[in-house]
């Protein structure tokens with residue numbers, strides 16, 4: 001038995017750890033179960049994270065958040081939750097052969113990016129040759145030679161966003177040729193549109209596109225828009241009707257259709273950002289706290305602290 005807690009948080013990325021900080025400071029018992037694969041670990045340096053004008057690496061941010069959550073009493077457990085059930089008006093969470101009983105559960109399980117299926121993908125992310133989130137870091141890539149790749153239908157929208165950052169932009173369709181109307185739009189935007197077919201390579205610290213005709217183009221940065229999957233497997237059969245990419249639907253308190261079950265961060269959001277994840281964590285943790293029974297503070301605590 002893992003124990004009884006007021007709240008079990010599943011996922012220890014920025015969202016789950018921030019929920020841990022808030023709940024600890026609300027003097028609630030909280031366990032944060034984490035499988036250890038936060039998307040934030042991929043971030044070489046984030047420059048849009050509030051309060052870090054010179055940037056912060058994702059691993060360091062996670063470490064600081066872990067320290068902060070523990071400082072206020074959250075219990076952090078490295079384990080993958082593999083079962084979640086609704087029992088007796090509360091929840092039972094199973095992980096690594098143990099179970100936790102919790103009155104509320106906050107799902108902060110994030111999402112899984114679909115990366116190019118290449119052995120070098122993580123190395124290319126680490127040096128910024130592959131970037132996964134233009135909102136996060138197109139600023140750093142600005143004025144470089146940038147390619148975006150993804151399904152033909154999706155390219156024009158991404159090109160409009162990225163064209164504001166560079167005059168050297170190319171679009172690579174991964175499923176079929178770009179249709180004539182989209183190709184016209186690309187031309188009008190000054191975006192080079194490739195035909196379908198070719199291979200992406202990684203040489204030194206840059207990506208290379210070898211087109212079907214054998215020609216090679218080098219890019220400082222490639223943004224692959226290959227989609228992602230919300231990590232919602234624990235509640236897959238709960239009838240919560242997630243969106244197309246697995247994102248869970250919540251109310252304004254981050255509560256799902258199942259009372260007492262909250263969802264925060266990338267598993268919910270359309271804008272997958274740390275600031276959004278931590279904001280949602282604050283909202284969910286506060287609502288969960290306010291809907292738990294009051295535990296009046298014993299005078300003995302004041303007497304003990306003088």
Ligand SMILES: Cc1cc2nc3c(=O)[nH]c(=O)nc-3n(C[C@H](O)[C@H](O)[C@H](O)COP(=O)(O)OP(=O)(O)OC[C@H]3O[C@@H](n4cnc5c(N)ncnc54)[C@H](O)[C@@H]3O)c2cc1C
Pocket residue numbers: 010011012013014015016033034035036037038039040041042043044045046047048049079080081082108109110111113125131132133136137231234264265266267272273274275277
């Ligand atoms: C390359 C890259 C660069 C980025 N740069 C920025 C940036 O500069 N600024 C910015 O704001 N955002 C950036 N992001 C996005 C940011 O990383 C995410 O928005 C953020 O990490 C979301 O936090 P989260 O807690 O919701 O999910 P995550 O950080 O992904 O954490 C989810 C956690 O849940 C755990 N988990 C999943 N399932 C289970 C389970 N069953 N049991 C236990 N644990 C589980 C996972 O192992 C993981 O540790 C970037 C992302 C990438 C990939």
